[in-house]
Amino acid sequence: xxxxxxxxxxxxxxxxxxxxxxxxxxxxxxxxxxxxxxxxxxxxxxxxxxxxxxxxxxxxxxxxxxxxxxxxxxxxxxxxxxxxxxxxxxxxxxxxxxxxxxxxxxxxxxxxxxxxxxxxxxxxxxxxxxxxxxxxxxxxxxxxxxxxxxxxxxxxxxxxxxxxxxxxxxxxxxxxxxxxxxxxxxxxxxxxxxxxxxxxxxxxxxxxxxxxxxxxxxxxxxxxxxxxxxxxxxxxxxxxxxxxxxxxxxxxxxxxxxxxxxxxxxxxxxxxxxxxxxxxxxxxxxxxxxxxxxxxxxxxxxxxxxxxxxxxxxxxxxxxxxxxxxxxxxxxxxxxxxxxxxxxxxxxxxxxxxxxxxxx
Amino acid sequence: xxxxxxxxxxxxxxxxxxxxxxxxxxxxxxxxxxxxxxxxxxxxxxxxxxxxxxxxxxxxxxxxxxxxxxxxxxxxxxxxxxxxxxxxxxxxxxxxxxxxxxxxxxxxxxxxxxxxxxxxxxxxxxxxxxxxxxxxxxxxxxxxxxxxxxxxxxxxxxxxxxxxxxxxxxxxxxxxxxxxxxxxxxxxxxxxxxxxxxxxxxxxxxxxxxxxxxxxxxxxxxxxxxxxxxxxxxxxxxxxxxxxxxxxxxxxxxxxxxxxxxxxxxxxxxxxxxxxxxxxxxxxxxxxxxxxxxxxxxxxxxxxxxxxxxxxxxxxxxxxxxxxxxxxxxxxxxxxxxxxxxxxxxxxxxxxxxxxxxxxxxxxxxxxxxxxxxxxxxxxxxxxxxxxxxxxxxxx
Numbered sequence: 001x002x003x004x005x006x007x008x009x010x011x012x013x014x015x016x017x018x019x020x021x022x023x024x025x026x027x028x029x030x031x032x033x034x035x036x037x038x039x040x041x042x043x044x045x046x047x048x049x050x051x052x053x054x055x056x057x058x059x060x061x062x063x064x065x066x067x068x069x070x071x072x073x074x075x076x077x078x079x080x081x082x083x084x085x086x087x088x089x090x091x092x093x094x095x096x097x098x099x100x101x102x103x104x105x106x107x108x109x110x111x112x113x114x115x116x117x118x119x120x121x122x123x124x125x126x127x128x129x130x131x132x133x134x135x136x137x138x139x140x141x142x143x144x145x146x147x148x149x150x151x152x153x154x155x156x157x158x159x160x161x162x163x164x165x166x167x168x169x170x171x172x173x174x175x176x177x178x179x180x181x182x183x184x185x186x187x188x189x190x191x192x193x194x195x196x197x198x199x200x201x202x203x204x205x206x207x208x209x210x211x212x213x214x215x216x217x218x219x220x221x222x223x224x225x226x227x228x229x230x231x232x233x234x235x236x237x238x239x240x241x242x243x244x245x246x247x248x249x250x251x252x253x254x255x256x257x258x259x260x261x262x263x264x265x266x267x268x269x270x271x272x273x274x275x276x277x278x279x280x281x282x283x284x285x286x287x288x289x290x291x292x293x294x295x296x297x298x299x300x301x302x303x304x305x306x307x308x309x310x311x312x313x314x315x316x317x318x319x320x321x322x323x324x325x326x327x328x329x330x331x332x333x334x335x336x337x338x339x340x341x342x343x344x345x346x347x348x349x350x351x352x353x354x355x356x357x358x359x360x
Numbered sequence: 361x362x363x364x365x366x367x368x369x370x371x372x373x374x375x376x377x378x379x380x381x382x383x384x385x386x387x388x389x390x391x392x393x394x395x396x397x398x399x400x401x402x403x404x405x406x407x408x409x410x411x412x413x414x415x416x417x418x419x420x421x422x423x424x425x426x427x428x429x430x431x432x433x434x435x436x437x438x439x440x441x442x443x444x445x446x447x448x449x450x451x452x453x454x455x456x457x458x459x460x461x462x463x464x465x466x467x468x469x470x471x472x473x474x475x476x477x478x479x480x481x482x483x484x485x486x487x488x489x490x491x492x493x494x495x496x497x498x499x500x501x502x503x504x505x506x507x508x509x510x511x512x513x514x515x516x517x518x519x520x521x522x523x524x525x526x527x528x529x530x531x532x533x534x535x536x537x538x539x540x541x542x543x544x545x546x547x548x549x550x551x552x553x554x555x556x557x558x559x560x561x562x563x564x565x566x567x568x569x570x571x572x573x574x575x576x577x578x579x580x581x582x583x584x585x586x587x588x589x590x591x592x593x594x595x596x597x598x599x600x601x602x603x604x605x606x607x608x609x610x611x612x613x614x615x616x617x618x619x620x621x622x623x624x625x626x627x628x629x630x631x632x633x634x635x636x637x638x639x640x641x642x643x644x645x646x647x648x649x650x651x652x653x654x655x656x657x658x659x660x661x662x663x664x665x666x667x668x669x670x671x672x673x674x675x676x677x678x679x680x681x682x683x684x685x686x687x688x689x690x691x692x693x694x695x696x697x698x699x700x701x702x703x704x705x706x707x708x709x710x711x712x713x714x715x716x717x718x719x720x721x722x723x724x725x726x727x728x729x730x731x732x733x734x735x736x737x738x739x740x741x742x743x744x745x746x747x748x749x750x751x752x753x754x755x756x
Contacts, residue, residue, distance in 0.1 A: 101535055107513065110536055111506075118502060132685040132696075133531040139496035139658065139681075140532055141505055146498055146700065151680055153690065186542075262542070285547040286534060290527040291685060295549070296731040298689075301527070303543045332724075336691030 004040030005074045005350075007031055008067075010082040011046050017055050020242060022096060022266045027078055031058045033346055039354075044068075046082075074354065080127070081116055087123050092353060094128045097288050098137070098264040118142045125353055126150050131288035150349060153291065154269075155342030156276055158335045160244070163278030163327070164252040173206045174317055177254040177279075179241070179270045182216040186262040187284075187304060189219075192226055194258060194309050199232045202317055208250070210267070211240040244273075251277040255323060256316050259283040260304040275299070275334040278327035282312045292337075298329035382423045385466045386411055387459060388473040391429040392440060394447055399438050404608055406664045407491055409639070410550070411473055413734065415443050417741040428462040430455060456480050469752060472519075479511040482518040485752040487745075490524045492661025492682050493532060497581075513537040516544065521748040525550050525661040526683030546744050549686055551737035552667035552729055556640075559673030559726055560647045569602045569631070570712050573649035573674075575642065575665045576656075578609035578619050583655030583679060585615070588622055589701035590653075590708060595628040598712055602631040606645045609636075646672035650718055651711055654678040657699045662686050662732075670694075673726035675718035677707050687732075693724040 012024030019025045027043050034041040035057070047062035054060070068077065068086035077083045080093030087093060095117075102109075117137075121127055121144040128150050129135050138149045176198065178191040195207040209227075212220045227236050241247045247270060251257075257274045259267065264287040271281050271289045275298070283289045285301035293299035300312040316323050391411055393403040402408045411427060418425040427440075431447025438445050450458040460480040463470045469485040476490050495508045516522065516537055523546045524530050530545050539545065572594070576582035584605075591603050605623075609616040626632055637645055646652065652669035653676075660682035669676050670687065676694030678684040688694040695711075697703040711718055 098531070098535060105538075107538065114506075114536070132680050133528060135680060136493060136496060136528045136531065136682060136685075137535055139498050140493050141502075141509070141536060142498075143500060143502045143505075144498050147698075149498075151698070285527050286530045290531075292689070294686070294689060294728055294731060295547075296736075297728050301547065303545060303547070305543045308543065333689045333692045336689070341691075 004042050005034050005076060006071055007041065007043045007076045007078060008071065008083060009043065009045050009078040014055070015242060018243075022269055023079055026094070026096060028056060028058060030076070030078075030346065032056070033343055034350065037347065037350060044071075080120055080124075081113065087120050089123050090125045091123075092126055092128060092349075093120050093124045094130070095134055096130045097268065098133060101263050114141045121148055124148070126349065128152050128349065130154050131291050133286070133288060133290070152342065152345040152349065153337060154272065154288075155339035156272055156334055156337055157339050158276055161248055161251070161273050161276035163276075163331055165278075173204050173235075174202070174255045175206050175208065175253055176256045176258055176313075177208045177250060177274075178258050179210045179267045180259055180261055181210065181265050181267045182212045182219040183265045184261050184263045184267075185216070185219060187260050187265075188212070189222070190260045190262075190304055190306065190309075191258065192223065193306050194260065194313070195236070196226075196230075197306060197310050198313060198317075199230070199235055205317070206235045206237065208237040208239060208254070211238050241270075247273060248277065251279050254279050256313065257281045258309060258313065259289070260302075260309050261287060261289075262304055264288060272334060272337075275330035278331040280316055280323050280326040280330065282309055282316070292334060293330075294333075298326060298333045300326075382468070383466075384418050384423050384425050384468055384471065385463065386414065386425060386427050386471045386473050387429075387462045387475075388427065389430045389455070389459065389475055391427050392438070392445055392447070394429065394432045394434070394436075397433065399436060399445075399447075402440065404639070406550070406661070407474060409664065410489075410491070413551070413738070414471070414473070414741065417738050417745070420738070421742055421745065423468075430458060469749060469754065476515055476522075477508045477511055479507075479514055482515060484518060484520075485754070486519045487521045487523065487748050488515055488519055490522060490529045490661075492526050492659065493529055494659035496682060497658040509536040516540060520544065520751045521546060521744070523548050523744060526686050528682050528685065529661075548737065548740050548744065549683070549732060550662040550664055550667060551734040552664070552671045552732050554671045554729055554733045557643050557646065557668045557671035557729075559722070562648065562650070569600050570598075570651070570715075571649045572601065572603045572651045572653060572708065572712070573645055573669075574603070574605045574653050574655075575607060575645060575669065576654065577607045578605065578616050579613070580615045581657055581659045582607070583657045583699050584619055586657070586699060586701040586704055587653060587655050588619065590655075590705040591632075593705050594708055594712065595626075595631055597709075601712055602633065604633040604635060604645065604649065606633075606635045606637055606642065643668070643672065646674060649674055650715075651675045651677065651708065653704065653708070654684060655699050655704050656681045656684065658682075660684055667729060667732050670725040670729035670732070673722040673729075675711055675721040676725060677704060677711070679704075687728075689728070692721075693728045694721055 007027055009027050013021050019028050031041045042059045044061050050064050051062040068083045071088055075088050075091040077087055077093045121142050135151050180187045180191050182188050198205045212223045251274055257279050259271055261284045268289050274281055281299040284304045295301040302308040302312050390403055391408055392399045393401050415425040426444040428446045431449045435449045436447040448458050456478045459475050463483050470483050472486055472488045476488050574587050578584050594601055652674045654666045656679050662683035666687050678688050679699035680696040688696050690696050695707045697707055
């Protein structure tokens with residue numbers, strides 16, 4: 001394993017040989033960049049069955065056991081908290097967002113996690129974080145040398161995600177997309193409550209939900225019951241947004257995106273895509289979405305309650321000009337976060353690591 | 361003009377307690393300059409300025425603010441612009457006890473304007489303000505950080521509302537503590553008077569120089585050391601550059617002594633300025649600058665200096681520490697960097713030679729500043745106080 005760079009990741013999903021979740025996409029983007037830099041690269045994924053195959057020109061090895069403890073050479077641990085205890089001295093670790101915050105976590109669980117992060121910081125050459133909140137988390141909870149944590153913000157393909165005002169013209173309805181996933185139970189239930197309120201008070205509102213995952217059967221049942229028995233069920237749509245193209249098409253017909261999250265989930269990425277497409281956003285005032293939005297300037301940040309979210313929604317519902325202004329500013333602000341910048345940042349980090357890292 | 365609010369006893373039947381007193385206590389470790397026994401002036405920090413404006417909000421609601429502060433060497437009762445201020449003498453070891461004792465005898469909700477990082481007993485109808493995370497120095501001891509996390513959990517268990525000036529403290533409470541209510545935390549960023557801090561059409565300096573401003577206290581946490589390192593490099597390489605340090609200092613402090621030595625023997629002293637301004641005049645310092653640097657190392661909320669720089673339409677280079685991330689959108693209205701001298705130098709090298717980029721950033725800076733206007737802040741505070749009083753069972 002010593003000649004290539006080894007990317008370790010917990011389980012991620014592929015559909016037709018393409019990664020469809022945040023972690024998988026990140027792993028393959030990074031692997032391609034490493035290849036471009038002239039180094040070998042392999043992705044190791046934790047799976048139920050052992051398997052090896054080439055995907056998009058990258059060797060993907062599935063392992064049924066945690067092979068990280070046997071890792072040699074240059075290793076990068078994506079979502080490194082999953083490999084707690086196995087992280088190798090001198091390797092790179094990546095934490096994407098605070099997806100590890102779970103509802104009802106006890107203080108002990110939170111302390112344990114802080115200890116895991118600290119343990120990683122003691123061993124890693126560098127910990128890469130993708131939002132400023134993780135930077136603050138490390139600084140305010142752990143202790144480490146100044147340069148140990150490095151912030152590489154996520155990039156966005158601003159050419160692909162662009163605004164398309166024509167799709168929003170000549171429509172009498174106001175389309176609201178509530179893409180929060182069922183991973184965030186509280187946020188998902190609140191989304192239903194908000195949709196209920198909007199449908200009742202605004203006859204022109206149409207709401208669209210992302211197909212709830214069948215993993216969480218209770219929430220799926222609640223959602224299906226709510227939708228099928230709703231007095232305005234014809235104004236509720238459920239769509240599966242598996243790929244980027246579908247998400248972009250949906251964003252082009254969306255007037256407002258509401259994301260009242262309690263946790264940092266994959267669906268927060270849609271907020272970044274929405275900003276790039278010029279769709280005004282209402283989101284909770286914590287987590288990585290706050291790196292992209294200044295409240296009332298290019299979006300709305302609020303605490304996740306029915307009252308607060310609907311208050312912000314009313315500002316946008318009744319005022320198409322405001323929607324246009326906020327949406328335009330949203331696009332302006334994220335255009336500076338191009339994917340190219342992300343690549344430059346990683347390139348420089350990898351070069352310094354390969355030159356100076358003691359990982360062998 | 362102040363708006364009078366009447367108390368309606370009829371609402372008592374809804375189970376609320378009648379707000380018997382109109383006196384709202386604000387508890388703080390610092391307000392009048394008790395450190396230097398100068399009780400005729402408000403100490404020149406962000407916390408103190410915040411309290412002055414919060415008093416205006418409370419007065420506007422028809423209530424009577426009074427400030428209770430640590431007096432350090434002496435106890436005192438004075439009035440400052442019509443606001444009663446009470447100081448409580450204390451020794452270093454009993455500051456926390458004295459602080460929590462300042463709430464004794466209050467018969468209306470109390471506002472705890474500082475000290476959230478200290479374990480203490482709060483009144484259940486209390487409201488706490490967090491001015492940002494001040495325990496985020498990477499090298500600080502983990503055990504201290506754990507103790508602070510516990511103290512904050514204790515505070516969250518006891519009070520209904522915490523107002524945070526930045527979203528980073530919000531995230532901290534979610535990742536380290538457990539909240540009692542989904543709306544327990546209120547995010548209300550700091551403010552700026554956008555009419556006073558306005559852009560001007562800057563005349564080119566007679567000598568065609570580009571000016572960089574460091575508008576912070578000469579102190580360790582505000583990043584004066586990486587700033588000095590960056591300035592050394594920049595003054596050597598760019599003869600058209602001048603740098604102004606415009607911040608207060610504590611005479612005799614180690615970092616200030618180091619700064620003074622550096623300044624007094626600097627080979628490019630003709631292009632270095634060191635000034636102190638009062639609050640009113642400091643707008644000029646921003647207006648005459650081209651680039652403003654806020655290189656905080658730790659302990660930062662939604663910095664007043666950064667807001668003032670935004671409002672005067674300047675290109676800003678800030679560190680990615682605490683609440684500065686809430687004010688700067690990377691590459692849109694400024695640049696965020698790690699608080700290291702080499703990163704600060706790199707981005708300044710780029711900006712000092714690109715006036716168009718500075719103009720673009722400055723224009724967006726002014727536009728974004730308008731959502732932080734002081735009037736909006738006052739209105740939001742009023743709503744928060746109404747909601748809090750309602751939530752803790754007081755009626756008007």
